[in-house]
Amino acid sequence: MREILYGRQPVRECLRARRRHIHRLILAESVSKKGIVAEILDLAADLKLPLQHVPRPQLDSISKVNQGVALEVAGYPYVEVADILSRARKLAEQPFIVAMDHVQDPHNLGALLRTAEVVGTHGAIIPRRRAAEVTPAVVSASAGASEHLRVAQVTNLARTLETLKTDGLWVIGLVNHPDAQLHHQVDLDLPAVLVIGAEDQGLSRLVRETCDLLVRLPMRGQIESLNASVAGGIALYAVQSAHGFSDGAP
Numbered sequence: 001m002r003e004i005l006y007g008r009q010p011v012r013e014c015l016r017a018r019r020r021h022i023h024r025l026i027l028a029e030s031v032s033k034k035g036i037v038a039e040i041l042d043l044a045a046d047l048k049l050p051l052q053h054v055p056r057p058q059l060d061s062i063s064k065v066n067q068g069v070a071l072e073v074a075g076y077p078y079v080e081v082a083d084i085l086s087r088a089r090k091l092a093e094q095p096f097i098v099a100m101d102h103v104q105d106p107h108n109l110g111a112l113l114r115t116a117e118v119v120g121t122h123g124a125i126i127p128r129r130r131a132a133e134v135t136p137a138v139v140s141a142s143a144g145a146s147e148h149l150r151v152a153q154v155t156n157l158a159r160t161l162e163t164l165k166t167d168g169l170w171v172i173g174l175v176n177h178p179d180a181q182l183h184h185q186v187d188l189d190l191p192a193v194l195v196i197g198a199e200d201q202g203l204s205r206l207v208r209e210t211c212d213l214l215v216r217l218p219m220r221g222q223i224e225s226l227n228a229s230v231a232g233g234i235a236l237y238a239v240q241s242a243h244g245f246s247d248g249a250p
Helices: 008-017 036-046 056-060 081-090 106-119 136-141 157-166 205-210 228-243
Strands: 002-006 022-028 051-054 069-074 096-101 123-127 151-154 170-174 192-197 213-216
Touching: 002 008, 002 136, 008 022, 008 036, 008 069, 008 136, 022 036, 022 056, 051 056, 081 123, 081 151, 081 157, 096 106, 096 157, 096 228, 106 123, 106 136, 106 228, 123 157, 151 157, 157 170, 157 192, 157 205, 170 205, 170 228, 192 228
Parallel strands: 022 051, 096 123, 096 192, 123 151, 170 192, 170 213
Antiparallel strands: 002 069, 022 069
8 A cells, every 4th residue: 555645844754764665755846955855855865766756736636735745655564562562672661652542633643643752652552443543644743753653553452451461561541530640649650551532532431441540630721621632742741751761862
């Protein structure tokens, strides 16, 4: 399966990550070959990629936010959950994984994957059904961060979380419920899977019952909830801080 990534940042990060099979680089005829576009051309030359110049309307038909750059690639390279744990072991770090419980909005998924990559999680887990996949729109929303992050698709999220518990990980569910503990009052320095729920329904019953801990964010305003990607981002940084991850790439 082939797909088209678009936008300067997603294209550059795909070329940098070198995790996909890449077929060709596509540039609008009018695009200026300076700055990030020049960097993209250098990366493509290193990979000996075919370069095709096309009229701008041809790229606009793919996406209005193509920025004059696109990349024809193979489908997203999902990994196994075991590969995520292997990365943690390789880095000699406590496992830090984020799981999304049927997050369906591509922009929310992309934003969560972006934050997950930035804070240094070892990978992400998403369900195969009734959830957004890593599509070009998600890659764009993640600003290309998804190209660097290991993402596993699983058939049964609750069962996967139970298996991770037997591997010594703590399953921490992020919920908006008064019975949950405030995140800053919980010791998050644990080998952890942080589970973020769907936009409207939050965590499903089975996933919620699988959690070892339920945490919530403090709220003082009149609005009762945060966007899933914003709430997840705050929680991801809370776990990163508890783990004491240093600044900079591992």
